Amino acid sequence: MGINGVLRPGHAQIRVLNLEEDAKFYREVLGLEEVGRDAQDRVYFKAWDERDHHSVIIRQADKAGLDFFGFKVSDNATLNKLEADLNAYGVKTERVPAGELLATGERVRFTVPTGHVIELYAEKKDVGNGLSYSNPAPWPAQAEKGIAPTRMDHALLGGGDLDGSRDIFINVLGFYLTEEVVAEDGKTQIAVWLSCSNKTHDIAFVRAPEDGKLHHVSYWIDTWEKVLRAADLMSMNHVPVDIGPTRHGITRGATIYAFDRSGNRFETFAGGYISYPDMHKLTWPIEHLPEGLDYAQRKLHETFLTVFS
Amino acid sequence: MGINGVLRPGHAQIRVLNLEEDAKFYREVLGLEEVGRDAQDRVYFKAWDERDHHSVIIRQADKAGLDFFGFKVSDNATLNKLEADLNAYGVKTERVPAGELLATGERVRFTVPTGHVIELYAEKKDVGNGLSYSNPAPWPAQAEKGIAPTRMDHALLGGGDLDGSRDIFINVLGFYLTEEVVAEDGKTQIAVWLSCSNKTHDIAFVRAPEDGKLHHVSYWIDTWEKVLRAADLMSMNHVPVDIGPTRHGITRGATIYAFDRSGNRFETFAGGYISYPDMHKLTWPIEHLPEGLDYAQRKLHETFLTVFS
Amino acid sequence: MGINGVLRPGHAQIRVLNLEEDAKFYREVLGLEEVGRDAQDRVYFKAWDERDHHSVIIRQADKAGLDFFGFKVSDNATLNKLEADLNAYGVKTERVPAGELLATGERVRFTVPTGHVIELYAEKKDVGNGLSYSNPAPWPAQAEKGIAPTRMDHALLGGGDLDGSRDIFINVLGFYLTEEVVAEDGKTQIAVWLSCSNKTHDIAFVRAPEDGKLHHVSYWIDTWEKVLRAADLMSMNHVPVDIGPTRHGITRGATIYAFDRSGNRFETFAGGYISYPDMHKLTWPIEHLPEGLDYAQRKLHETFLTVFS
Amino acid sequence: MGINGVLRPGHAQIRVLNLEEDAKFYREVLGLEEVGRDAQDRVYFKAWDERDHHSVIIRQADKAGLDFFGFKVSDNATLNKLEADLNAYGVKTERVPAGELLATGERVRFTVPTGHVIELYAEKKDVGNGLSYSNPAPWPAQAEKGIAPTRMDHALLGGGDLDGSRDIFINVLGFYLTEEVVAEDGKTQIAVWLSCSNKTHDIAFVRAPEDGKLHHVSYWIDTWEKVLRAADLMSMNHVPVDIGPTRHGITRGATIYAFDRSGNRFETFAGGYISYPDMHKLTWPIEHLPEGLDYAQRKLHETFLTVFS
Structure with a gap:
């Protein structure tokens, strides 16, 4: 009862x-805190208001x-x-042993039909958010x-079998669908937003020609004024x-999409x-995707459906 | 699994x-929508972004x-x-029949040790938030x-046996404790904030000399700029x-406490x-209650611990 | 001494x-108040916080x-x-008699070298901003x-002889230059921002192939949050x-450019x-116009230099 | 013509x-930049967006x-x-030689009837705001x-002969009255706000029992969100x-009054x-001073009329 199961990204x-x-870039521009490096030369970061050891890991690749x-x-x-x-x-599923990621317990790893590797885990060390657990200030210098951003919030992933991935998240992992873009046929989902919480999305999928693609990782910032900042x-x-x-x-969120130094899109x-979960889903017929994406300009920026990493 | 059990106030x-x-007052100043009146002469209101039929009911009393x-x-x-x-x-517990409140299913009613009547129910009619469920605008004229406010968010209730009420919410209803004020002894809780969601509180209790008291009902507004408004x-x-x-x-929220026309405190x-639920609780030793209450002024306004309705 | 001469647009x-x-559109979308119509069938509007009778007049034309x-x-x-x-x-110069515009005194009219008709006048009836002149509320329902917007703020005008128009505003009307875009030669001004006040601009000119053109009329709104609204x-x-x-x-202002129902660009x-006036001017070499225009995207939107009315 | 005479505080x-x-305090909490010290052991500060060498000077005193x-x-x-x-x-008047204040030209000094020493000067070295005069970023790290704050904005001064000081600012220095608090007699001014610009006040006076008193020095910050910060x-x-x-x-400004380490009140x-200057003045009958001071609480905080330094 209450809030349980899958907690959050x-x-x-x-x-x-x-x-x-x-x-x-992740340290100085995005402003995550570098919290460690491991033997595989991966660099670990956390957002300031996260309390678990890290949320973003980067590694060198081609x-x-x-x-x-x-x-x-x-x-x-x-x-x-x-x-x-x-x-x-x-x-x-397979098990990844505790400690393979710094400060993280054993992980259950599996691949969803859109070709993305998803993990579940129960333990990551609480390192705090830089504020005391007794009469904390509202925010630290960081x-x-x-x-x-205060947290890594969600990701939008692209692949072919959106329905297959969606079903696992809904039927097995306890997510619920909040919003969807549907094709001209009124049925085929072009994109789905899925939540395991009170957020409008903890993960989202967009139908894409190639599997295993990243559309963006999203970071939460508190206000529209900080979006301008x-x-x-x-x-x-x-x-x-x-x-x-x-x-x-879609989701009413105020947004910027941009790219890290390697071309991975991120969102603030x-x-x-x-x-x-008892709320009626919101549906965006494909012809309304322009305002779903960019409400101000009602414009379907071409990159939205074509640029992935 | 996922988000279930008790959903929200x-x-x-x-x-x-x-x-x-x-x-x-509730209609024109607080800006709730009057959605109905019943045979008992009760007046029903909803906040604009709530989709269920109502959230606030007022009735004439002495x-x-x-x-x-x-x-x-x-x-x-x-x-x-x-x-x-x-x-x-x-x-x-007792059952209150469906329909006793407009558009609401059967309710399970019980009294907690602080003397407050609490109810659970599974059904209230979805009347929408004034926006379409297909490609909605971000907000309506309302x-x-x-x-x-977008929603009725929580209440702070006062009574003697805070521990007893807290335990029911935690042990039976699946809430978890987010923040607490503790007395000089470092143990006795003067106030507790309890959540069944990703909110910092869905209900809170403060130790008070008289049972069954209301400290405030709180309403959510989206931004600090709207707090000024x-x-x-x-x-x-x-x-x-x-x-x-x-x-x-406490909770980092930006706030105003004020009173309705009858002296019921409310908060925006x-x-x-x-x-x-996996986050370490935050503790406010009683000597830090001043900044817990009014972070800017670090002032324990006398009314906070004395004025209830 | 003090603030005098030309006061404001x-x-x-x-x-x-x-x-x-x-x-x-001007009444319901832009949210100006329609304050009158005249015998020539012109429609007059004022922004809510302006106290003079009107600031925008529209008339039917081809x-x-x-x-x-x-x-x-x-x-x-x-x-x-x-x-x-x-x-x-x-x-x-020529004189336009008092009353030719509603509630307005005699006007001095002249044409500047970019082909724009400019007017000066000393009298327009104070009709108030809807708030009392004694202990006013901070804002009215309007x-x-x-x-x-709180006011009509400035205009950006396009024409060929930018230098000629600029000189009249600076040498005769007491304006001073705040910012400029300069061509590759480091001298030729592509655009100039001119102020007769503590605002960054009361009028601006951009070099354009055709004379007498309107780039946009700009309206002030108080906050970035209201820009989103x-x-x-x-x-x-x-x-x-x-x-x-x-x-x-350029000017650091937060902005939206959009078009009225007839294709006249406006800005909020x-x-x-x-x-x-004692501040050093700010210079934008033409290669930096992209960030001067759209600081977030560092993009020279093609319409900026090509679309006028 | 245009903006001239007295420019600004x-x-x-x-x-x-x-x-x-x-x-x-002024450096790390208020966040002014320390720009120099002189032989008299005075410490000089500037707000980040000011371009002149300094705006605040502090000196040790009893x-x-x-x-x-x-x-x-x-x-x-x-x-x-x-x-x-x-x-x-x-x-x-007397002349204070150039250089007596760092980077500042000759000053004309005089005492107004409320007992305050006022100075005029034409020259203070432009040291910039930390941004280039060519394609500047909108703000620096500072x-x-x-x-x-972006600037030192104004001061509110207390003394007996408010009328005398007011007249000098209006009749000689070219200021105009924007707002006033008037006593029960409907005439006697309790406080006046005076402007030499498009700001609602560049200086203000409040009638006080003792001459030469400081009510507060005020600093401008850009937004209500930064007021919370x-x-x-x-x-x-x-x-x-x-x-x-x-x-x-009064002035509609969003405010905090607080005290430096020595008990000098300041405002952000x-x-x-x-x-x-052509706008009708706004009048606050003394019984409306509570909402003039604290519009939210409609409360005449006792310190307002009693605490000076």
């Missing part, structure tokens, strides 16, 4: 083309993109139950270093902006509504 | 001294205060299970009529402001952090 | 293709564009002196009807957005810095 | 009880308060003319160090807050309306 491992250049995306679950009993449920549903910092640091600042019709966003 | 029935005067506070649960199976759990825990509208309408605008250290607030 | 007469359609742009001066002595100064500078209202009302929301590097903007 | 010399403690408040004028001819005008009006920083640094955050009815404020 917990980590994203992202491939970058030049480790130090992007480490600097090709940008997403290695895996992980969700924290309530506890180990839940982890075991969800693994059993996945197996019963026909999803093969909250103003770079764009400084993010835009300023992006420009000051010559970060290529894709779309925004604007409002998404704020706002939106509080979501509950 | 769903309704508060508030006693007022002059029905039409307060109906006007004494201000709170009749009952209700939570929506996932479904009828959950309702039955929670009732059984309450009974097993030693809490007597969002600018009066203070216009709320302050302006309160002043324009000669609403007595108790505290604020300021920030609470924005901000705060996202909460999860 | 006071009126803009704009040509529209369908009077009632644009009257509705071609969109700007008829004239007028500035209020301190008093009639100033009007006479400025007319004499203009004549002495070689600028021919402040939330439509986009509801303006974007929402534009989209809800199917107003074509040209650029934004974004920040201009907020922010920027306070300007004084 | 340019410097305030403030007495503090412990130089290093307050130097640290008693807190204001030594003098200076205004920059257009040029030396203006300085000479204003001195002649002051003398002709019966105000004695804009986020401490509260970081200022409140947070004040609390984090244990700065005693007097009033706020709230909105003044944002917002308000644009002012012109």
Whole structure:
């Protein structure tokens, strides 16, 4: 009872083309805190208001993109139950041993039909958010270093069998659908937004020609004023902006899409509504995708459906 | 799995001294939508972004205060299970028939040790938020009529046996404790904030000399700029402001406390952090209550611990 | 001594293709107050926080564009002196009789080298801003009807002999240059921003192939949050957005460019810095115009230099 | 013609009880930049967006308060003319040699009837705002160090002969009255707000029992969101807050009053309306001073009329 099962997006491992250049980007421009490096030369980051050890991991590779995306679950009993449920549903899983990611317990790993590697885990070390657990200040100095999102919030992933991935998240992992884009036939989903919480999305999928693609990893910032500050910092640091600042019709969030140094799209966003599983889903017929994407301009920026990493 | 059990605060029935005067207040100043009246002469309101039929009910009485506070649960199976759990825990319940509140299903009612009447229910009619479920605009005209909170968010209740009420919410109803004020002894809780969601609180209790008291019902508004707008509208309408605008250290929320026409305190607030059940609780030793209450002024306004309805 | 001479932009007469359609646009979408119509069938509007009778006049025509742009001066002595100064500078003037525009005194009219008709006048009736002159509230209900700018703020005009127009404003009318875009030669000004106040611009010119063109009339709104609200209202009302929301590097203002029902570009903007005549001018070499225009995207939107009315 | 004569408040010399403690306060909490010290051991500060060398000077003394408040004028001819005008009006002046204040030209000094020392000067070295004069970014890193106002904005001074001081500012220095608080007799001014610009006030006077008193020096911050940030920083640094955050009815500004380490009140404020000399003054009958001071709470905080330094 209450809030349990899958709690939230917990980590994203992202491939970058030049480790130090992007480490600097994630640290100084995006304003995540570098919290560690491991023997595989991966660099770990956390957003300031996250309390778990890290949420973003980058590693050097020949090709940008997403290695895996992980969700924290309530506890180990839940982890075991969800693994059993996945197996019963026909999803093969494997266990990644505790410690393979710094400060992280054992992970259950599986591949969803869109070709993305998803992980579940129950344990990641609480390192705090830089504020005391007794009469804390509302924010620490770190909250103003770079764009400084409060958290890694969600990812939008692209692949072919959207229905297959969606079903696993809904039928096995306890997510519910909040919004959808549907094709001219009024049925085929072009994109789906899925939540395991009161957020409008914890993960989203868009139908894409190639499997296993990353559309964007999204970071939460508190206000529209900080969205403008993010835009300023992006420009000051010559970060290529894709779309925004604007409002998404979908989720109502205020957004900027931009690219890290390796071409991985990321989003800084704020706002939106509080979501509950008993709420009627919102549907965007494909002809309304322009305002769903960019409510101000009612424009379907071409990159939205074509640029992935 | 996922988000289930008790979903959210769903309704508060508030006693007022002059029905039409307060109906006007809730409608025109607070900016709730009047959605109906019943045979008992109760007036029903909803906040614009709520989709269920109503969230606030007022009725004429000789004494201000709170009749009952209700939570929506996932479904009828959950309702039955929670009732059984309450009974097993030693809490007597009664059933209020469907329809006793407009557009609302059967309710399970019980009294917690602090003397408050709490209700659970699974059904309240979805009447929408004034926007289409297909490609909706981000907000309707109603969002600018009066203070216009998006939702009734939580209540702070006062009574003697805080521990008893807290335990029912935590042990039976699946809430978790997010923040607490503790006495000089380092143990006795003076106030507790409890969540069944990603909000920092869905209900809170403060130790008070008299049972069954209402400290405030709280309404969510989206931004600090709208907190200022709320302050302006309160002043324009000669609403007595108790505290604020300021920030609470506790929950980080930006707040105004004020009173309806009958002396029931209400809050309009924005901000705060996202909460999860695996997060370490935050503790405010009583000597830090001043900044917990009014972070800007670090002032324990005397009314905070003394004025209830 | 003090603030005197030319005070501020006071009126803009704009040509529209369908009077009632644009009257509705200026009234309901832009949120100006319709304050009168005259025998020539012109429709007059004021922004809510302006106290003079009107600031925007629209009239039916075959071609969109700007008829004239007028500035209020301190008093009639100033009007006479400025007319004499203009004549002495070689600028021919004519007098338009009091009352030709509703509630407006005699106007001195002249054409600047870029082909624009400019007016000066000393008298326009104070009709108030809807608030009392004794203990006023901070804003009236009108402040939330439509986009509801507080004032008509400035215009950007296009024409060939930018230098000629600039010189009249600086040498005769007492304006000073705040910012400029300069060509590759480091000297030729492509655009100039001119102020007679503490605003970063009261009028601006851009070098354009055709004379007498309107780039945009600009309206001030108080905050970046209201810029987002303006974007929402534009989209809800199917107003074509040209650029934004974004920040201009030039003037630092937060902006949206969009078009009225007849294709006249308008701007809603907020922010920027306070300007004084002793401040060093800011120069934007043409290769930096992209960030001068759209700081977030560092993009020279093609329409900026090509679309006029 | 245009904007000339007295341009703006340019410097305030403030007495503090412990130089290093307050130097640290002005530098790290208020977030001014320390720009120099002189042979008299005075410490000089500038706000980040000011371009002149400094605006605030503090010096060690036994008693807190204001030594003098200076205004920059257009040029030396203006300085000479204003001195002649002051003398002709019966105000004695003296010259303080160039260089007595760092980077500052010759000053004309005089005492107004409320007992305050006022200065005029034409020259203070332009040291820039940390941004280039060619294609500048919208803000530098310094804009986020401490509260970081963009400018020293105005002062409110207390003394007996308010009428005498007011007349000099209006009749000789070219200021105009924007708002006033009047006593029960409907005539006697309790407080006056005076502008030499488009700001609602460049200086203000309140009738006080003792002459030569400082009510507060005020610093401008750009937004209401930054007012909250200022409140947070004040609390984090244990700065005693007097009033706020709230909105003044008078000038519409959003405000916090607080005290430096020596008990000099200062204000951080944002917002308000644009002012012109042709605008009708706004009058606050004394019984409306509560909402004039604290619009949200409609409360005449006792300190407002009693605490000066």
